[in-house]
Amino acid sequence: MTMRHATPDLSTPVSDEIRQTTCYMCACRCGIDVHLKNGRINYIEGNRAHPINKGVLCAKGSAGIMQQYSPARLKKPLLRTGERGSGEFREIGWDEALARAAGWLDDVRQTDPKKLAFFTGRDQSQSLTSWWAQQFGTPNYAAHGGFCSVNMAAAGIYTIGGAFWEFGAPDWDRTELHIMFGVAEDHDSNPIKIGLGKLKARGVKLIGINPVRTGYNAIADEWLAITPGTDGLLILSLVHVLLKTGKIDLDYLIRYTNAPWLVIDDPAAADHGLFARDGEGRPLVADRRTGIVVATDERSVKVALSGSFRLADGRSARPVFEGLAAKYLTPEYSPEAVADRTCIEPATIRRLAAEIADAAFERELVVHQPWTDMKGERHETMVGRPVTFHAMRGISAHSNGFQTCRALHLLQILIGSIDCPGGFRFKPPYPRPVAGQPRPHGGSQKCTPLMGPHLGYPRGPEDLLLEEDGITPQRIDKAFSWDAPLSAHGLMHMVISNAHARDPYGIEVLFLYMSNMAWNSSMNTSEVMRMLTDKNEDGGYVIPKIIYSDTYSSEMVAFADLILPDTTYLERHDAISLLDRPISDPDAMCDSIRWPVVAPDRDVRGFQSVLLDLGARIGLPGMADPDGRPVYRDYADYIVSHQRKPGIGPLAGWRGADGSKTGRGEPNPEQIRRYIENGGFFELHVPEEARYFKHSNRAWQDWAVAHGLQEGPMENVFQLYLEPMRRFQLAAEGKLTPQPPDSHRNRIRSAFDPLPVWYPPFADTDSAEVDFPLHAITQRPAAMYHSWGSQNLWLRQIHGTAPLFVPGAVCDAHGLSDGDWALLTSSNGQIRVPVARMDALNGSTVWTWNAIGKRKGAWALDPAARETEQGFLINHLIAELLPAKGDGLRWSNSDPVTGQAAWFDLRVSIRRDPDQSLAVSLPRTGSQVSPVGQGPATVTSSGDLTR
Amino acid sequence: MHPAISVIFFTVTSGAGFGAMTVIGLGFPLDGSRLRILILCLAACGLAVAGLIASTFHLGHPERAWRALSQWRSSWLSREGVAAIATLVLFFAYGLIWMTTGTRLAWLGALSATGAVFTVFATSMIYAQLKTVPQWNTGLTPAIYLGFSAATGWLVVAGLGDAEAPAPAGLALVVFAWVLKLAWWRQSARARLSDIGASPETATGLGFRGRVRLLESPHTGDNYLTREMVHRIGRKHAGTLRRLALLLGCVLPLGLLAAIVVLDAPSAFMLGPAGVMMAGLFLERWLFFAEAEHTVSLYYGHR
Amino acid sequence: MTSLPRSTDKRLGLAIDLDTCVGCHACAVSCKEWNSGGSGTPLADVDAYGAAPSGAWLNRVHTFEITPPVGAAEIVHFPKSCLHCDDAPCVTVCPTGASYKRGEDGIVLVDEALCIGCGLCAWACPYGAREMDPVEKVMKKCTLCVDRIYNQTIPEIDRVPACVRACPTGARHFGDFADPDSSVSKLSAARGGLALMPDLGTGPVNRYLPPRDTRRTQTATVDPPPPAETSATGFLGWLDAALERLG
């Protein structure tokens, strides 16, 4: 008998309609095609035309549909009725919510604006939020960068005028060798995966330098299990070998870097170690034949890279390069000297250097594309050094991160592989050197906007944000103070503890957006929860008022007083702007939007629109007209009509009345429609001639200026020797004002070396080596985004809990086997965790997936969910302050230069819990009532939670 | 493998039922009182049908069970269904004619006996055919199913029959069935995944690179596959259960039978050993599943 | 009927590159999404927000650690879905004919309307490629996205499996293994594609491209000898010479 089978249905369309917008299951911002069937989301796939993801989609992106229909979505504004942390709220209307918020904010603005601290998480509308805070007049604004990867960003901007993050990318199609330092997922998730796929297809060698071998490192052709915090040593040792073997690109150094610049050699003087300059402030170089000292932009000179030269004032000066070579040629950077600490064989370091040299110089790449440099010289070809590097938090989330990131850029520059064919490439609007970056702005005048943006790049001590005494920080997070002079992204992780300690002062309103500060984004989570709930004698909270905007029922929601429920990323307008974090491709300037592809089914509002509404209510300049009427209908209206400078707005595409202009042009009311028609994004390709050497490419400069990416042409000389650092040293030496307090002088003198250095992470003290022999770090799981993934029923099946991965030898030494419960102890406390054995791991390192543990009652999960019972946060072990050193001070657990949170400096000890009876992690962090109830038991189709 | 109660109950009881049909069909000596014939046939069919009904509890869609009859050409599960029904029909006719006319049609009996034997064989082949479970994938599997079916069937018939003493043949059946089972146990101890050289290395094909160990399973929770096929049971635990199975399924029944012979008790007493043996077989069958290793477990950290 | 076709015109399947797979689970989730929103009954999840969530998935990514006799351990991510076997035991054991292999392209499917949910096919599959839907109570498995690859209503270029289209690293390749000139056949030949547990006689169509040998810690593909250390005249001497060479 033959069987007739129902033939699969191949003719009914997948959906009635496709709407193209931008994913926000993470900060990568891929283009997505959202399929709708009967008004409901039916399927989400990658947008093939999109510059970021070219059609692919990650696990989170595909699970977006389950985020959209997540039971944890907040439904209405909430006003706290119970104690903070309890999760007891009363639903209120928007009028009441906005009236209250406006009242609180206005009081502060009328009296003392700095009493408002407004901090945002991985906010993708920083050009709006920062402008709002600026108009409000509080100095206390920043986004998440300070606890994220500011070391990487700041080191990059100060050194090359660009950075890793997603501000640049390897030339995936041309590189001959790719080396990754400390990357798990990165913000550029899909582009990196696409790129790695290309390397594999071309058979290009991939080297992973990481204590842990997972994900990207799992497919590395070679994996180096480096000891956490020692990358700087390894890199400078590579520099040592390359210098010694003469494998550096001198021509590149002379043309594009400050290697030849003369450094004043006059130990007694107040400008010792600064660049010798002429009357017009132009740095000077020496002609190696004549010894004559001239300005850098003299074309004829044959510059010297070594020797001592007499300046006009009779003093002598030496080229940067000579000092540089002297510094790194010393034996302290020899492979033998660094091998033990880094845990990498001298032979391996030598071979690595050799492979880098081989790819860079023996496999030199020539692109036949004429171009003209900024000195006006015409070049017939573009010569490439096909070696690429990528690095992220693995090297930046340490207290020596800034210098380590600088060291890596130094290495790239020495072999001439920045923005050349086959090298690391800038994405428009980058490069943007410090000269083109703002200085930080502070101040706090009643009802007066700040003079400029909060965040910027200090050129020296004079740019710090200090009170008259030259010591007290102006900002609540102490950014741009002696604690963290170059904290270009602010220090979000210090806000709550400083506000609680009223150091430098107490605040009235804490206004948070999109950051789970009561949980995974804080160091010392239990302590932070205590600070948020701590009260004064008078019974009031130490931090009096907390306003928070979240879309979902997170831990932070329970610790706030007033909740402004946001929409999901599929329900609102957003601008992914070139003024913020670009989505550009090295070959094209791009930006994009989000737009409501589905209407909210709850009483929620897009936060940006709410922010503009609040601004109008309290009459912030630019948001309310003279008669107090709102200037902008909503965020969509702001996106099209707001102008930062005449002709420059959030979106670069289809500007001008008729949409014919790009970058510069008057607002176009039809702009958003044009974006939607184009698939949600705008893309304009960089002319061939402008695609490489952007730091010194005339064609690029002209193009960038024409399209509003920068105001005027600016040459971007790579800063091997970083003068601003020297200026801070001079202050510490007492030769410049303002000067740091005595307590800080030594630390600044040593940490602010103008040439990249390595020093041990602050937690790596001798006693730590004994008491806490292990390093403890975390990694991003590809299929989970911080805390928000756990409400997603597909993603939580993949990562419902996570063990602590422990090296086999350590397991054996402590009698630990898979599934055992261990006690993990740091100088800050102890947690109880399940363990799993792993051998593809540095022998002195333990690690876990980040932010899997959840608090009971959060995220609409069953209080008995694995995430709460077995899941844990390593954050309880990480203090925002280092253990007392006996100097009467508590230093912050961050980089002394930028203040970046040193998450990965954590040192721990481990032992098997003698009591294995309970299968629960510790500490227990209490529980919160769910303002949205609990999710349904059964789910039978995408989005349909009720069937 | 996951020991599902419905399946355990099914294989044991229907085994006994079809065993009884075989014994009767092959002409187990009985006086022809209508009542006794009725009781016997009802008992045999009852056990078989009860088992078959139980087996449908294991289905996701019992209401579609009839569809399982369609693939007899390729599927042992389908063959078992068809054979079971055919056998029931034949045996029913055999019993009816016998009851009404008093004549016991030997050829029809033989025919239904054959059907019954084939049904039990088909049942056993559902497991024996699975290459994925090496411990099952052996000729001994049909042997034990048939052996136990015959033994329990015989005990039931003898218990309900009117013979004075258990025929030595019957005793032999019980002993024989267990001899087979001991042989099965011996071979299954040598047919574990590890014994036949199956390992995470062979399952992934990556053995040439080194020792392969599951670091993270795909999901942090369990799933259908792990629940169904990665059932684990401690060796000690299994040992105890085996001894208990042997005690209930073999030693006790034989002891009781011996007692019955010695005390020359009426045949009805033989329902005792029949019941005890089936109880023992429930344990034996539970272990049959619980101890079986499926190749899928190699992808989930088992070696 | 559920006897297998003697041979199939095409042998469609996947070549999965273990040397490129970073274990990101994108394929697994896009599969879950497509097969919940597309045709056929959706893949259900039970105890969705509870203590032990569990659902039907057609593709799962395992992570293995491999410890070689010498050298550092390595990690291999291992996505697993139906291998669309030539001699699919899951088909022949099926009592209802719900489980079948297509003669035209070799895709192994389940006709859910006929399935009684006996689970025998899942037992017969050595690889764990079949999962019972906890709500529909019918057997689910990878369809090789038959409802995509032939779907006239989606653009030609998108007529590939959802997992293949989603995979960010391009580690998944879809094609016809019956055609020796197809991309997958060539890839598999070039990279020594592995069939899983061939000794079980299932004749898997899918192939796994093993990690390349370059993937051995500390053994680089090419070891150019370290360039000669600079002369005794010291670094500055070398520097002057080098600068002169630059002109």
Ligand SMILES: Nc1nc2c(c(=O)[nH]1)N[C@H]1C(S)=C(S)[C@@H](COP(=O)(O)OP(=O)(O)OC[C@H]3O[C@@H](n4cnc5c(=O)[nH]c(N)nc54)[C@H](O)[C@@H]3O)O[C@H]1N2
């Ligand atoms: N141990 C350890 N801790 C870490 C790190 C680490 O590596 N190790 N990494 C640090 C880093 S780099 C970062 S960036 C932080 C990240 O930590 P967080 O900034 O806390 O990031 P999330 O957990 O994603 O929290 C973001 C919050 O925004 C909410 N949200 C999501 N979408 C929306 C939306 O559309 N609108 C609004 N209003 N809210 C939304 C979420 O519900 C969640 O409550 O964690 C830090 N913490």
Ligand SMILES: Nc1nc2c(c(=O)[nH]1)N[C@H]1C(S)=C(S)[C@@H](COP(=O)(O)OP(=O)(O)OC[C@H]3O[C@@H](n4cnc5c(=O)[nH]c(N)nc54)[C@H](O)[C@@H]3O)O[C@H]1N2
């Ligand atoms: N899927 C997913 N993607 C994300 C996120 C997410 O939560 N999920 N978060 C986003 C955010 S906010 C950020 S900031 C980025 C961060 O992107 P990444 O920087 O890739 O994120 P981490 O997981 O912190 O990666 C740190 C890596 O460095 C390694 N490492 C730790 N210490 C050292 C060291 O001393 N030396 C070296 N060489 N390596 C070290 C760790 O093992 C880990 O692999 O990811 C973004 N992308």
Ligand code: SF4
């Ligand atoms: S990487 Fe994934 S989650 Fe992030 S934007 Fe892209 S698709 Fe969405």
Ligand code: SF4
């Ligand atoms: S999507 Fe691709 S890279 Fe990611 S797990 Fe699947 S096969 Fe591997």
Ligand code: SF4
């Ligand atoms: S992989 Fe399993 S389910 Fe797929 S065809 Fe082969 S045996 Fe059948």
Ligand code: SF4
């Ligand atoms: S579960 Fe369905 S498909 Fe599988 S064997 Fe049974 S009837 Fe056939």
Ligand code: SF4
């Ligand atoms: S081919 Fe389709 S059904 Fe099969 S694993 Fe890929 S996405 Fe899932």
Ligand SMILES: [Mo]
């Ligand atoms: Mo971050």
